[in-house]
Amino acid sequence: MQIAGPLKSLAKGLPGASVCLGRPQPVGTSQMNPILETLRSVAEQPYQRAIEAKQRGQRVVGTLPMHCPAELIHAAGALPVLVQELPDPITSGGGVLPPFFCGFTRSFVDQVTEGKIAFLDAILFVDHCVQLLSAADVVRVARPETTIHFHQLIASVEQPWSLDNSVKTLRTFVEDLEELYGISISEDDLRRSIRLFNENRQLIRQLYDLRRSGAIDLSSTQMQAVIKSSMVMDKAEHTAMLRDLLPMLQTAGPAKVRKLPLYVSGHMCHAPRPEILALIEECGFSIVDDDLYHGYRYVSTDVDEAIGDPIVGLATAYLTKNRNAPCPTRIAPSVEMSEWLLQRVQASQARGLIVLLAKFCEPHYFQYPRIKQQFEQHNLSHLLVETEHEGVPLENLRTKVESFAEMIKRQG
Amino acid sequence: MSTVLESGAPLVKKANRLQSTKLNNKMVNAYWEDLFRAKEQGKLVCWTEGIQLNPILQAADIAWCHGEAAAALLAARKESAAPQAHMETLGYDRELCSYARTHIGCGVMNQASTVEAQTLLDVDARTLGSRIPEPDMIISAYPFCSTGQQWDNELYRTFGKKVPIYNISMDWVWGNKGSSAYMSGPEYREKVAFLKRQLEDCVRFIEGITGKRYDWDRLSEIMTYTKRAAELRLEAMKLCKARPSPASFFEWTNSIAPVNFLPGGPEIVHYFEQKKAEIEARIAQGIGTVPVEKYRLWWDGIMNWNKIGWLSDKFAGYDACMVAGRYTHMGFWQEPQVIDVRDPLDGMAQNYLTCPISISAPQVIDKIVEHCEFYEIDGLILHAARTCRAFSYPQHMIADAVGKRLGLPVAMFEGDMVDESFYKDEMVNSRVEAMLEAIDASRARRR
Numbered sequence: 021m022q023i024a025g026p027l028k029s030l031a032k033g034l035p036g037a038s039v040c041l042g043r044p045q046p047v048g049t050s051q052m053n054p055i056l057e058t059l060r061s062v063a064e065q066p067y068q069r070a071i072e073a074k075q076r077g078q079r080v081v082g083t084l085p086m087h088c089p090a091e092l093i094h095a096a097g098a099l100p101v102l103v104q105e106l107p108d109p110i111t112s113g114g115g116v117l118p119p120f121f122c123g124f125t126r127s128f129v130d131q132v133t134e135g136k137i138a139f140l141d142a143i144l145f146v147d148h149c150v151q152l153l154s155a156a157d158v159v160r161v162a163r164p165e166t167t168i169h170f171h172q173l174i175a176s177v178e179q180p181w182s183l184d185n186s187v188k189t190l191r192t193f194v195e196d197l198e199e200l201y202g203i204s205i206s207e208d209d210l211r212r213s214i215r216l217f218n219e220n221r222q223l224i225r226q227l228y229d230l231r232r233s234g235a236i237d238l239s240s241t242q243m244q245a246v247i248k249s250s251m252v253m254d255k256a257e258h259t260a261m262l263r264d265l266l267p268m269l270q271t272a273g274p275a276k277v278r279k280l281p282l283y284v285s286g287h288m289c290h291a292p293r294p295e296i297l298a299l300i301e302e303c304g305f306s307i308v309d310d311d312l313y314h315g316y317r318y319v320s321t322d323v324d325e326a327i328g329d330p331i332v333g334l335a336t337a338y339l340t341k342n343r344n345a346p347c348p349t350r351i352a353p354s355v356e357m358s359e360w361l362l363q364r365v366q367a368s369q370a371r372g373l374i375v376l377l378a379k380f381c382e383p384h385y386f387q388y389p390r391i392k393q394q395f396e397q398h399n400l401s402h403l404l405v406e407t408e409h410e411g412v413p414l415e416n417l418r419t420k421v422e423s424f425a426e427m428i429k430r431q432g
Numbered sequence: 433m434s435t436v437l438e439s440g441a442p443l444v445k446k447a448n449r450l451q452s453t454k455l456n457n458k459m460v461n462a463y464w465e466d467l468f469r470a471k472e473q474g475k476l477v478c479w480t481e482g483i484q485l486n487p488i489l490q491a492a493d494i495a496w497c498h499g500e501a502a503a504a505l506l507a508a509r510k511e512s513a514a515p516q517a518h519m520e521t522l523g524y525d526r527e528l529c530s531y532a533r534t535h536i537g538c539g540v541m542n543q544a545s546t547v548e549a550q551t552l553l554d555v556d557a558r559t560l561g562s563r564i565p566e567p568d569m570i571i572s573a574y575p576f577c578s579t580g581q582q583w584d585n586e587l588y589r590t591f592g593k594k595v596p597i598y599n600i601s602m603d604w605v606w607g608n609k610g611s612s613a614y615m616s617g618p619e620y621r622e623k624v625a626f627l628k629r630q631l632e633d634c635v636r637f638i639e640g641i642t643g644k645r646y647d648w649d650r651l652s653e654i655m656t657y658t659k660r661a662a663e664l665r666l667e668a669m670k671l672c673k674a675r676p677s678p679a680s681f682f683e684w685t686n687s688i689a690p691v692n693f694l695p696g697g698p699e700i701v702h703y704f705e706q707k708k709a710e711i712e713a714r715i716a717q718g719i720g721t722v723p724v725e726k727y728r729l730w731w732d733g734i735m736n737w738n739k740i741g742w743l744s745d746k747f748a749g750y751d752a753c754m755v756a757g758r759y760t761h762m763g764f765w766q767e768p769q770v771i772d773v774r775d776p777l778d779g780m781a782q783n784y785l786t787c788p789i790s791i792s793a794p795q796v797i798d799k800i801v802e803h804c805e806f807y808e809i810d811g812l813i814l815h816a817a818r819t820c821r822a823f824s825y826p827q828h829m830i831a832d833a834v835g836k837r838l839g840l841p842v843a844m845f846e847g848d849m850v851d852e853s854f855y856k857d858e859m860v861n862s863r864v865e866a867m868l869e870a871i872d873a874s875r876a877r878r879r
Contacts, residue, residue, distance in 0.1 A: 116828050150577045154825030157793040161829045170606035176599040349578050351599050386582045389523035
């Protein structure tokens with residue numbers, strides 16, 4: 021199968037990609053690290069490895085953001101692949117889903133209608149964001165041959181029955197997988213997968229800690245490649261690479277120049293284009309922390325291995341995750357995302373915040389005014405950048421971000 | 433054969449409105465006046481959106497403000513622009529659900545009485561919005577749409593997290609198993625049971641606030657009226673299969689209130705009896721809802737609440753009768769037969785879980801095809817409500833399905849429920865005229 025990845029699209033000069041073409045990405049001290057190069061390559065062609073695995077006879081199951089416990093799919097002996105937004109222009113998918121949906125959902129639908137993810141045995145998802153659910157529903161009408169199943173995790177995560185309901189849902193998810201493949205998934209299978217996924221998350225969080233402290237030189241595009249590749253490749257292989265990568269980066273040491281520390285927030289489902297992250301860093305910032313889905317959000321919470329029943333462990337992790345990285349689609353009266361974000365930014369010692377808001381992301385639209393208010397009240401600089409699937413005029417953005425950097429510098 | 437373009441100036445003809453609809457307007461006005469005085473009468477007030485929880489609240493003698501109804505009221509009275517502008521100044525993007533923006537913006541932000549809010553709201557909107565009494569509780573119960581839940585929780589934050597909120601999770605019936613079908617199968621029954629348990633728990637939440645034992649007998653009585661009103665409404669709707677159709681989709685949008693947020697009582701039953709009787713009389717006399725019924729159409733999507741009368745006349749001008757629509761004919765106690773008034777929660781849950789945004793696209797499409805066949809529809813108007821993605825998302829699929837299965841043409845255009853700025857009249861004209869010409873051409877080919 022032919023996969024149209026970002027580089028290929030750019031080479032074709034497709035309109036969606038061309039507006040994102042800015043200056044070449046900066047070459048950091050770690051740029052030529054062979055592991056980072058491999059991960060970058062995986063992230064740029066996110067389905068290549070899955071297609072190869074499929075050709076080798078492995079089961080491949082797609083998942084959708086934001087909270088699908090891929091450990092369950094891994095325990096079934098399948099490769100879980102988180103569907104990514106591709107930068108390709110929306111073509112046939114535009115005839116299925118209206119244009120006022122977010123970039124991820126439109127891209128997902130287009131990938132299905134264009135046959136780009138036909139290699140997936142099935143797609144399983146658990147989140148009820150109105151746009152995600154809408155996209156999934158039209159997919160099964162437009163392409164009835166697609167196996168796409170929904171196991172709705174309760175969004176109201178602080179109810180007395182939230183845990184029981186989540187456990188029940190995840191058990192149904194497992195039964196679905198067992199039926200799909202005619203297999204049985206044991207608790208030991210699940211525990212092994214949870215252990216592996218926990219280690220992967222922990223290693224990535226170590227990278228976050230080291231980057232936040234300035235001990236290693238890791239650009240935001242490299243960090244994104246680390247996480248995006250983790251979403252689509254064999255977890256054991258990825259984890260092994262991370263084990264090797266950490267000491268290599270520590271040995272290489274910090275960046276020669278530490279620029280203005282910045283926190284980046286938003287993009288709850290799909291990766292901001294690497295060009296945007298690179299541009300921000302070109303404008304004088306070092307991104308020291310984030311809560312992007314293709315970032316800290318993805319690795320925020322481990323599953324407690326001490327909980328006897330692994331399904332209960334996964335359900336507990338799902339519910340507690342909302343305290344570690346609040347999700348605007350979750351209903352949690354005791355959690356205030358804007359307060360959490362303020363604390364995170366302050367803890368990271370960032371001098372400013374850039375909010376990357378994917379156009380038409382209603383959950384984020386609801387949160388942004390309170391974030392704005394919170395940061396204004398605490399006199400912390402922030403900048404809102406709305407991104408679109410079709411691209412962002414980079415030179416306009418450069419002017420904004422450069423001005424933002426100058427403003428922070430003048431504040432002393 | 434004359435074509436649509438030969439039929440003269442389209443706006444000369446007017447829709448022939450049902451007289452009984454005036455009774456609806458009286459009941460609606462009375463409801464809002466009652467709500468505005470609820471605190472003076474010592475009543476607790478609940479704010480809610482989405483499904484029709486009002487019978488449950490009415491049985492506990494609690495007044496209620498239904499968010500969509502409040503937003504629609506403002507839109508119908510041309511007062512929605514100011515609160516929407518106010519929300520935009522606070523940072524709420526205009527692509528966000530306009531119901532939510534209008535409700536939070538006018539019904540809530542002016543309650544805060546900030547200088548900014550009072551300055552930005554115009555006098556009329558401030559007056560109307562500020563008359564909606566503050567909530568003593570919020571109950572969130574939104575089918576399918578995550579935005580609905582967020583809307584309620586934004587209200588909770590707007591009132592400083594001091595007003596108790598009860599969150600009902602309305603699981604969507606996806607249909608993972610082959611055994612799943614409309615209103616049947618284990619998955620469906622499981623979701624109904626979960627919702628029923630939550631409704632029971634919600635009643636305990638209400639008891640905790642009122643300090644009174646819940647009056648289940650009163651709920652049965654209210655649901656007896658509600659069920660009868662719903663049955664009469666459906667019967668009257670089906671009568672509109674007649675040619676010419678005695679009532680239109682626009683008339684049914686004007687009759688949503690009795691089955692959406694008005695108190696359940698003899699008045700709503702009487703209203704639909706009157707309406708049905710008037711429809712029967714029209715049928716007997718061969719009177720249609722449009723002066724000339726040349727085309728029978730289906731309206732898919734939520735109504736533009738600020739344009740009901742205007743659109744009604746516009747289509748009458750095209751000799752087109754909007755006979756039925758998804759919003760009116762597939763929702764609002766649309767399955768009254770499953771309600772056991774002695775123990776109504778199960779049946780209520782079933783109605784909540786089968787409203788038009790609570791059923792999946794394959795089922796929506798099947799239902800629309802059934803309706804189009806029953807009402808002998810010639811073409812579909814697909815109003816893509818820009819900020820209601822829950823309603824708009826399957827419309828391309830619907831267009832495809834009715835084309836393939838029934839050979840019907842469609843006209844699709846963007847608009848919105850209560851944000852008038854998304855509506856482009858010239859685009860509507862050109863697309864509707866093109867569709868009507870396609871119907872003419874199709875008829876000519878069949879001759």
